[in-house]
Amino acid sequence: MTALTLQALDTPAAIVDIDRMQRNIAVMQARMDAHGVRFRPHIKTSKCLEVIRAQLRAGAQGVTVSTLKEAELCFEAGIEDILYAVGIAPAKLARAIALKRRGCALKLVVDNVAAADAIVTACRSENERLEVWIEVDTDGHRSGLAPDGETLLEVGRALHDAGIPVGGVMAHAGSSYEVNTEAALRALAEQERQGCVLAARRLREAGIECPGVSVGSTPTALAAERLDGVTEVRAGVYVFFDLVMHNVGVCTLGDLALSVLTTVIGHQPEKGWVIVDAGWMALSRDRGTAKQPCDFLYGLPCDLDGTPIEGHLLISANQEHGILAAAGNSVRGEEDALAARFPLGAKLRVFPNHACATGAQFSEYHALDAQGGLTPWHRFRGW
Amino acid sequence: MTALTLQALDTPAAIVDIDRMQRNIAVMQARMDAHGVRFRPHIKTSKCLEVIRAQLRAGAQGVTVSTLKEAELCFEAGIEDILYAVGIAPAKLARAIALKRRGCALKLVVDNVAAADAIVTACRSENERLEVWIEVDTDGHRSGLAPDGETLLEVGRALHDAGIPVGGVMAHAGSSYEVNTEAALRALAEQERQGCVLAARRLREAGIECPGVSVGSTPTALAAERLDGVTEVRAGVYVFFDLVMHNVGVCTLGDLALSVLTTVIGHQPEKGWVIVDAGWMALSRDRGTAKQPCDFLYGLPCDLDGTPIEGHLLISANQEHGILAAAGNSVRGEEDALAARFPLGAKLRVFPNHACATGAQFSEYHALDAQGGLTPWHRFRGW
Numbered sequence: 001m002t003a004l005t006l007q008a009l010d011t012p013a014a015i016v017d018i019d020r021m022q023r024n025i026a027v028m029q030a031r032m033d034a035h036g037v038r039f040r041p042h043i044k045t046s047k048c049l050e051v052i053r054a055q056l057r058a059g060a061q062g063v064t065v066s067t068l069k070e071a072e073l074c075f076e077a078g079i080e081d082i083l084y085a086v087g088i089a090p091a092k093l094a095r096a097i098a099l100k101r102r103g104c105a106l107k108l109v110v111d112n113v114a115a116a117d118a119i120v121t122a123c124r125s126e127n128e129r130l131e132v133w134i135e136v137d138t139d140g141h142r143s144g145l146a147p148d149g150e151t152l153l154e155v156g157r158a159l160h161d162a163g164i165p166v167g168g169v170m171a172h173a174g175s176s177y178e179v180n181t182e183a184a185l186r187a188l189a190e191q192e193r194q195g196c197v198l199a200a201r202r203l204r205e206a207g208i209e210c211p212g213v214s215v216g217s218t219p220t221a222l223a224a225e226r227l228d229g230v231t232e233v234r235a236g237v238y239v240f241f242d243l244v245m246h247n248v249g250v251c252t253l254g255d256l257a258l259s260v261l262t263t264v265i266g267h268q269p270e271k272g273w274v275i276v277d278a279g280w281m282a283l284s285r286d287r288g289t290a291k292q293p294c295d296f297l298y299g300l301p302c303d304l305d306g307t308p309i310e311g312h313l314l315i316s317a318n319q320e321h322g323i324l325a326a327a328g329n330s331v332r333g334e335e336d337a338l339a340a341r342f343p344l345g346a347k348l349r350v351f352p353n354h355a356c357a358t359g360a361q362f363s364e365y366h367a368l369d370a371q372g373g374l375t376p377w378h379r380f381r382g383w
Numbered sequence: 384m385t386a387l388t389l390q391a392l393d394t395p396a397a398i399v400d401i402d403r404m405q406r407n408i409a410v411m412q413a414r415m416d417a418h419g420v421r422f423r424p425h426i427k428t429s430k431c432l433e434v435i436r437a438q439l440r441a442g443a444q445g446v447t448v449s450t451l452k453e454a455e456l457c458f459e460a461g462i463e464d465i466l467y468a469v470g471i472a473p474a475k476l477a478r479a480i481a482l483k484r485r486g487c488a489l490k491l492v493v494d495n496v497a498a499a500d501a502i503v504t505a506c507r508s509e510n511e512r513l514e515v516w517i518e519v520d521t522d523g524h525r526s527g528l529a530p531d532g533e534t535l536l537e538v539g540r541a542l543h544d545a546g547i548p549v550g551g552v553m554a555h556a557g558s559s560y561e562v563n564t565e566a567a568l569r570a571l572a573e574q575e576r577q578g579c580v581l582a583a584r585r586l587r588e589a590g591i592e593c594p595g596v597s598v599g600s601t602p603t604a605l606a607a608e609r610l611d612g613v614t615e616v617r618a619g620v621y622v623f624f625d626l627v628m629h630n631v632g633v634c635t636l637g638d639l640a641l642s643v644l645t646t647v648i649g650h651q652p653e654k655g656w657v658i659v660d661a662g663w664m665a666l667s668r669d670r671g672t673a674k675q676p677c678d679f680l681y682g683l684p685c686d687l688d689g690t691p692i693e694g695h696l697l698i699s700a701n702q703e704h705g706i707l708a709a710a711g712n713s714v715r716g717e718e719d720a721l722a723a724r725f726p727l728g729a730k731l732r733v734f735p736n737h738a739c740a741t742g743a744q745f746s747e748y749h750a751l752d753a754q755g756g757l758t759p760w761h762r763f764r765g766w
Contacts, residue, residue, distance in 0.1 A: 011472065012766060044702055066664075066703040086703045089394065089646040089660055090728045112649050114727035142704055143649050143658045174701065263472040266495050266526050275526045277472055281449075282766075285668035285740055318557065319427055319739055320449040320469045321525055344497035345473040356702055357668055360744075363765050382746050383395060383665075 004366070004374040006304050007347060011263040012282035014362040015349060016377065017306065018369050020257035021239060022054060028221065028238050029058040035227045040064050040083060040214070042236030045356045047380040048365060049077050051239060062105075064234045067383045068095050075104045083107040083214070085170065085234070087135060087143055090118035097128050107167050111135040111145050116158040123164060131167040132159050133212065134203070138195030139175040139188065147199035156208040168212020168231065169199040176219035180249050180293065185223035192220050197229035222250045240355040243300060247292040253300070253308055258359060259349035260299070261366075262322065264342050273315075274324040274342040278350055280317040286357035298322060299350040306349065314350055322350070387749070387757040389687050390730065394646040395665035397745040398732060399760065400689065401752050403640035404622060405437060411604065411621050412441040418610045423447050423466060423597070425619030428739045430763040431748060432460050434622060445488075447617045450766045451478050458487045466490040466597070468553065468617070470518060470526055473501035480511050490550050494518040494528050499541040506547060514550040515542050516595065517586070521578030522558040522571065530582035539591040551595020551614065552582045559602035563632050563676065568606035575603050580612035605633045623738035626683060630675040636683070636691055641742060642732035643682070644749075645705065647725050656698075657707040657725040661733055663700040669740035681705060682733040689732065697733055705733070 006015070032039035041055040044066035052063060052074065062081030065071045071082045072095075080103065088096065088108050100106050108130055110116050116132070123130055134155055137144030145152045147169075159166050173192035179185055192215045203210040215227075216234035218241075227233070237244075240258040241251040262278035280298070289296040298314035301324055316323040324342065342348070352358035359365070365377040389398070415422035424438045427449035435446060435457065445464030448454045454465045455478075463486065471479065471491050483489050491513055493499050499515070506513055517538055520527030528535045530552075542549050556575040562568060575598045586593040598610070599617035601624075610616065620627075623641035624634040645661035663681070672679045681697035684707055699706040707725065725731070735741035742748070742762065749757040 010474070010766060086660065087648040087658065089648050091646065092393070112727060115649065118727070137651075140654075142701055142706070143651070263474065265470040265472050266498065268520075268526070271523075275470065277469065280669075280740065281743060285670070285737075286663075287668070287670070318525055323525070344495060344501070354668075357663065360664060383393060 005372055006261060006368070006374070009261060009366060009374060011261050011347065012278040013261040014359060014365045015259050015261050016240070016365045016367045017257045018367050020255060021051065024239055024241060024255060024257060025055055025058045028235060029060065031222065032233055033059065035224070037227050037230050038232035040232050040234045041239065042066070042085070042234050043070060043074065045236040045239055046359065048377050050367065050377045052079070055239065064236070068092055068099070069383050070380055071099060071104070071106060073380050075099060075102065081105045083109070083133065083170070085109055085172070087111050087115060088119070090115070090122070093119065093122040096130060097122065097126050100128060100130060105131070107131045107133050109133050109135050109170060110155060111143050113151065113154050113158055116155045120158060120162040120164060124162070129164060131165050133168045133170050133214065134166060134199070136169050136171040136196055136199040138171045138192045139173050141175040142172070144171060147195040147202070152199055152202060153206050156203045156206060156210070160208040166203065166208055166210050168210055168214055169196055169203065170212070170214035171196045172234070173215070173217045173220045176217045177244060177248060177288070178291070180247060182223065182249065185219050185249070186225055189220035189224035193224065193227060193230055200229070218245060219248050219250050237355050240359070242355040243296045243351055243353050244288040244292065247289055247294050253351070256351045258355045259302065259306070259351050260358060261347060261349050264344055264346045266344065267339050269339065272325050272338060274338060276322040276324055276348070277320060278322045279320040281319050282361055283314065283317055283322065283350060283352055284354065284357035284361050286352070286354040288353040296353060299352050302349045302351060304347060304349060308351070309348070388755055389644060389751070389757070392644060392749060392757060394644050394730065395661040396644040397742060397748045398642050398644050399623070399748045399750045400640045401750050403638060404434065407622055407624060407638060407640060408438055408441045411618060412443065414605065415616055416442065418607070420610050420613050421615035423615050423617050424622065425449070425468070425617050426453060426457065428619040428622055429742065431760050433750065433760045435462070438622065447619070451475055451482070452766050453763055454482060454487070454489060456763050458482060458485065464488045466492070466516065466553070468492055468555070470494050470498060473498070473505070476502065476505040479513060480505065480509050483511060483513060488514070490514045490516050492516050492518045492553060493538060494526050496534065496537050496541055499538045503541060503545040503547060506545070512547060514548050516550045516597070517552050517582070519552050519554040519579050519582045521554045521575045522556050524558040525555070527554060530578040530585070535582055535585060536589050539586045539589060539593070543591040549586065549591055549593050551593055551597055552579055552586065553595070553597035554579045555617070556598070556600045556603045559600045560627060560631060560671070561674070563630060565606065565632065568602050568632070569608055572603035572607035576607065576610060576613055583612070601628060602631050602633050620738050623742070625738040626679045626734055626736050627671040627675065630672055630677050636734070639734045641738045642685065642689070642734050643741060644730060644732050647727055647729045649727065650722050652722065655708050655721055657721060659705040659707055659731070660703060661705045662703040664702050665744055666697065666700055666705065666733060666735055667737065667740035667744050669735070669737040671736040679736060682735050685732045685734060687730060687732060691734070692731070
């Protein structure tokens, strides 16, 4: 059997650089160990057991998931400690209870009294005790309760008084994706920490046990100076990093572990365009860098060895066509150089804006080892 | 067995309204029949055999595909006449030849001499004769050769002189997505027709047989006033339509056949936000309406019966969270009304920006019949 190589692989394909991934995992885990907190990786980025196992081997304790499907598949793979970090819809409680009954230490999340009541009702009816965490909003970007508001205590009491254990409070400072200085990231991490610690303290003062204090986003996890009062941190995209994280300032281009392998299928010489077979179906429609200081359009091309091709970008994408061109104005009279640099059939890789979205376009990764060998790694999908 | 209904279905889910889809198929086919041209639907939108079979039953002849995987799966389902409408990478020729040898009337597309030469070399080496169509560019938006340029004839000769049949010329006026008046669409359709007919005439005058003249995009297919000289039309998104097509002006909201079913999982009353369980993993990151006169952000919510919820939009999306709010400024003091209108657990549907991108986020559709029954329809994916 000939070993699969990048040159021989069908395109488009999603490539995971194993060394870079392992380094990203080690750096994050070392930082969490130094803080003395548990680390619970968010698997929504990879949705891949090989990646999750590497995170657990490095010291992660339990996982965070974004869908019950991820929870079910992780549990079937032997992972028991699972936080489902999206507020649960009442109709999904039957699946959650079924998973718990199989032995899963599943933790649900709520941010409103109606959802807490629905959990209480379902647990009573099924004679079960689901563990519930309360979501706290520390930066106003999405869901969660104000750490200093009354609803937090109402939700806590609704659960506690019905005998449902409140496992903790959790926050996700998603707005950290929108800043790009160390000072701003530090401030946001501290705001996330303070809000979450405050929420836990208020619940405890109200007589509600609340052992866990969980914070996290990749930028705040890496930027936090202190994590007093925090018991665990969650982060997802750090495992691969991407151009958005590069713009945020928490990784270098040399840390990007996910790329899309593509092949040149044509040229538009007058326009300075190289047409490749990675369109948005492969790269995703995510334009996360559009609002950042450096807009990478549909991605940054690199050579097969991972070296960025300076001054060029994927400037546009149709479903199965990508257009590579010089960033900014193309240089007139260099059409021949372009065709020589990127001839028909040439292969290159593209670093994506957002690893979570680009990975989701594929059924599998091809994991690239230091010897250039490739191994297929399956990805979950669906809900 | 209880029949599956929208109320009972797990969310998020991709819903296809069968009646609307059948009407869209019938309208397009009737228009093509009136023009006296063959219709070859582009299956990249649905990637679903049930949809493709409905198109063929209505009178479509052959299919257009965007990947060899689609070609292989269609052929295995009994469809033999297949146009692979993306310029082929030389490394994919072995798969194309294998498909032809199984009996598939596969048509490849090229737009450059190097690709034509690669086909000639592969065909010689394998003693095969692949049918090749030449891609023509009539609106400068992507790949394809100038209909009045020399390269067109060079590519034609490279194939013809080596005994490779040139099946025809094909163009895709993708820039039709960027206009929104009937006059502009008509002009673009005529430009597409003229360019393609000119290219075919020049090839024929050079002694190269070129029986086929294939044009198409959903907007130009529906807007074309005359199709003299055209032998077939291709279109894809018309089968479901979407908000982009609504903005282009070629369908009404009542024609939109694809929507995403979602459940309310929380609220941020102070902000006037309703949190739902359809984020970008379900809706896709496609923001196709962003550059159009009416920006629908992440989609237009509707009730379970498909009635748009006036004045509201999905204003933002995280991976598994969508935020529904009043379009424009939210109305202060109406927070309670919002929670009453969209209580926890309530289900609604969301019309997407771009049906091709949203469909691709799902492994299956749930096809909704006139009686409210649902049937799962599998979707292809990958390359």
